[in-house]
Amino acid sequence: MATESPAGAATPHRILVVDDEEIVLVALSETLRRDRYEVVTVSNPLVALEVLRKETFSVILIDHEMPLLTGLELLAQAKEIQPDTPRILITAVLSLDTVINAINKGEVFRFIVKPWLREELLVTVKNAVQRYELMREHSQLQARTLALSEQAAQFQRSLAAQEGVVAGQNTRLTELARTLDQTRQRSLELGLRALRAFHPALGDQARRAVRIAKALAETVSLAPADRLTLETSACLHDLGLLGVPRPFIKTWLEDPKALTDAQRALIEQHPIVGQELADLTDPLGGAGLAIRAHHERFDGRGYPDGLAGHDIPWLGRLLAVAVCAAATPGGDHAALEAVRAGMGTAFDPKAVDAFLQAWTRVTSDRQERVVPLGELRPGMVLAKGIYTANGLLLVPEGQELNAAYIETLLSHHRVHPITQSLTVYC
Numbered sequence: 002m003a004t005e006s007p008a009g010a011a012t013p014h015r016i017l018v019v020d021d022e023e024i025v026l027v028a029l030s031e032t033l034r035r036d037r038y039e040v041v042t043v044s045n046p047l048v049a050l051e052v053l054r055k056e057t058f059s060v061i062l063i064d065h066e067m068p069l070l071t072g073l074e075l076l077a078q079a080k081e082i083q084p085d086t087p088r089i090l091i092t093a094v095l096s097l098d099t100v101i102n103a104i105n106k107g108e109v110f111r112f113i114v115k116p117w118l119r120e121e122l123l124v125t126v127k128n129a130v131q132r133y134e135l136m137r138e139h140s141q142l143q144a145r146t147l148a149l150s151e152q153a154a155q156f157q158r159s160l161a162a163q164e165g166v167v168a169g170q171n172t173r174l175t176e177l178a179r180t181l182d183q184t185r186q187r188s189l190e191l192g193l194r195a196l197r198a199f200h201p202a203l204g205d206q207a208r209r210a211v212r213i214a215k216a217l218a219e220t221v222s223l224a225p226a227d228r229l230t231l232e233t234s235a236c237l238h239d240l241g242l243l244g245v246p247r248p249f250i251k252t253w254l255e256d257p258k259a260l261t262d263a264q265r266a267l268i269e270q271h272p273i274v275g276q277e278l279a280d281l282t283d284p285l286g287g288a289g290l291a292i293r294a295h296h297e298r299f300d301g302r303g304y305p306d307g308l309a310g311h312d313i314p315w316l317g318r319l320l321a322v323a324v325c326a327a328a329t330p331g332g333d334h335a336a337l338e339a340v341r342a343g344m345g346t347a348f349d350p351k352a353v354d355a356f357l358q359a360w361t362r363v364t365s366d367r368q369e370r371v372v373p374l375g376e377l378r379p380g381m382v383l384a385k386g387i388y389t390a391n392g393l394l395l396v397p398e399g400q401e402l403n404a405a406y407i408e409t410l411l412s413h414h415r416v417h418p419i420t421q422s423l424t425v426y427c
Contacts, residue, residue, distance in 0.1 A: 014059035065092035087129035139281035209327035216359035234291035241275030
């Protein structure tokens with residue numbers, strides 16, 4: 002076993018590389034070390050298991066063809082030892098079905114085909130490290146949420162036994178509930194920030210989906226717990242795309258038919274990964290189930306499980322129409338027509354009926370108002386695009402503003418004054 006790390010690096014992420022060929026270990030170690038990772042190399046898979054039991058890693062890279070244990074066998078055991086550590090399989094020959102099966106079981110985060118490209122390897126490892134950081138932070142939030150929930154349960158038991166202090170305990174329960182809600186909101190905001198940093202269009206789409214989900218929940222009179230679950234799933238529905246290369250996502254959004262079979266297979270795993278990540282954020286709710294189902298189709302031709310009709314969870318059917326409307330470019334009319342076109346095939350007719358009623362509320366609730374640049378606030382939605390004096394688009398129509406967008410506009414205005422009227426929905 003060998004360990005290498007760049008001199009002077011501040012707490013670099015640790016990568017475990019397992020391969021029975023010394024030349025491969027040297028090549029991988031050198032490539033990763035130059036990118037400021039600490040690398041531990043092991044040539045024996047059984048020794049690798051012992052290392053995993055003693056040390057913690059951010060990413061594991063394992064060759065498939067090895068004596069004693071195959072890469073997939075080793076990854077399955079590594080999952081049990083360090084479940085939060087993303088696992089990458091390196092292979093020269095491996096069937097697509099085997100890889101997809103391993104991804105579905107959660108044993109493999111990504112796979113790399115030999116001979117690999119240096120850029121592809123580094124991007125894959127970077128995505129894996131980002132996922133490790135996100136899952137670690139979510140685990141901390143989950144632990145705090147569960148601890149607070151246990152405190153609330155203890156107070157509820159105490160209420161039944163000590164009627165004399167009901168008033169004081171109710172106050173404490175209210176405080177705990179408020180803290181739980183704040184923790185949940187921070188978790189959701191973390192997910193949105195991660196999406197937006199990774200791919201801004203996905204972050205904007207998630208915010209639109211939340212707005213539509215709120216209107217849907219009110220239209221069908223969902224119970225408070227289900228309403229919270231639907232809003233959470235709308236916020237986090239694309240979180241599973243964080244591990245997918247951006248060029249694949251761009252192709253998927255603009256021309257899905259141009260994807261290769263392998264690229265499509267990777268994209269179609271994102272509801273499963275999204276369910277896993279949502280369960281970390283919402284351990285006591287059902288958002289993960291709705292997220293897993295949001296690309297199922299009413300006619301049974303969706304993914305990842307090929308569910309049909311009422312086998313698809315009701316919240317998943319509602320989420321599907323909300324996501325379709327939020328993801329459709331071209332404005333309100335195009336979104337409305339896209340949902341209508343899928344009625345009875347992609348979408349449950351009852352979910353579409355609910356959407357059509359909710360859509361009136363979504364669009365009518367927005368009132369146009371002309372505001373000065375200095376009065377722009379996060380949450381406002383542009384009713385008209387903002388352009389430079391030369392006619393270049395700065396921010397498009399329909400964009401929901403956040404602090405970063407507003408600061409960008411203010412910075413531009415200080416150098417090149419924006420003279421047009423700013424019209425927003427509020």
